[in-house]
Amino acid sequence: MRHIVAVRAPCYSWWSMGSCRRYYSFIKRSQTMKLAFIGLGVMGFPMAGHLQQAGHQVCVYNRSSAKAADWAARFGGTSGATPAQAAQGADMVMVCVGNDDDVRSVIYGDEGVLAGIKEGALLIDHTTTSARLAEELADAAGKQGVRFIDAPVSGGQLGAENGALTIMIGGHEADVAEAAPVLAAYGKKVTRLGPVGAGQRCKMVNQICVIGAVQGIAEGLMIAQKAGLDIPTMIDVLAGGAAQSWQLENRAQTMADDKFDFGFAAQWMHKDLGICLDEAAQQGLKLPLTEHVHQVYERLLEQGMGRCDSTVVIRDLKF
Structure with missing residues (x-):
């Protein structure tokens, strides 16, 4: 018993990916859990x-x-006709849909998760939503004896x-510790930031930092291309200095090549930045860069570019 307690230590960021996966292998051999996954978009399908x-x-x-049905045929699991049906008997229920209203639509009501989930189960929301929704869900779940953590992903x-x-x-330490080894199936880094809502904040x-880097790369590329610099060489040089970032190494070349038929859709980044601005307003803060880029996405969406990769912001500079 002492060994099992030690192994169930929280899988936080200080625990290496290797350690987490070794622990997960142990759990997989010793305990099969009944899980439900709600939402099979480009993220949810492989996560489930x-x-x-x-x-x-x-x-x-x-x-x-x-x-x-496609997912069940590919992976061998089962599917439910409603969120409530999928959640019946599950130890943990994961949700990964589009926005606050989408989450509410699969959680509440006669066919929602809370209508089917058992008492004592753990509800995990992977959707990027407002922190207020996370707190709302924790309260609603708690009234039914269900635990909740917000767990957005990047x-x-x-x-x-x-x-x-x-x-x-965001959530209670014990709940995060219980969920962490399960989430290690698709998470290389699983970190508790604080109480419910902290994950969403x-x-x-994360999103503010990403769009700051993307907007900076877009503006930098305008100078580089106008000056006739060799873009691959420039990216290689910058990647070895203070300008290094994931966005620079993975998206600068595609931005320069005007390729945006992949990746994280502009419409979703627009949604996420709206959430950021709402939170800032609640905190009495002004976020000038975020406001500016949010307006950029607004214009791009109006021009039908909502499904382009979020790095499409560079096109706004070319109009």
Whole structure:
């Protein structure tokens, strides 16, 4: 028993990916959990697949039943006709949908998760939402004896497919410690930031930092291209200095090549920045850069570029 308690130590950022996955392998051999995953978009589809491949019994729900059937055929799990049906009997229920209203639509009501989830289960929301929604869900779940953590992710579709997401969590320490080894199936870094809502606020900071880097790269590329610099050489040089970033190394060349048919959609970044600005207003803060880039996305969406990669901001500089 002493060994099991030690192994169940929280899988926070200070615990290496290797340690976390070794622990997860132990849990997989000793305990198969019944899980539900609600939402099979570009992120949820592979995330739910990793859980099933890790040895758990996963039941999924998606608004498109064909997508759920495809997932079940590919990974061997099952699907439910409603969120409530998928959640029945599950030890943990993961949700990954679009926005605050989408989350509410699958959580509440006669067919929502809370109508089917068992007492004592753990509800985990991976959707990027407002912190207020996270606190609302924690309260609603708690009234039914259900625990809740907010756990937005970063790493994009590629990170989800490779099981290498960064997961930012808000919730009680014991709940996070219980969830962490399960989330290790698709998370390379699983970190508790504080109480419920802290995960969402951390994700807001993440998005603000990302768009700051992207906007800076876009403006820098305008000078580089006008001056006739060799873009690949320039990126290689900058990647070895203080300007180094994931965005620079992975998106600067595609931005220069005007390629945006992949990645994290501009419409979702626009949504996320709106959440950031709402939080800032609640805190009595002004975020000039975030406000500016939010307006840039507004213009791009009006021009039909909502599904382009979020780095499409460079096109706004070319008009």
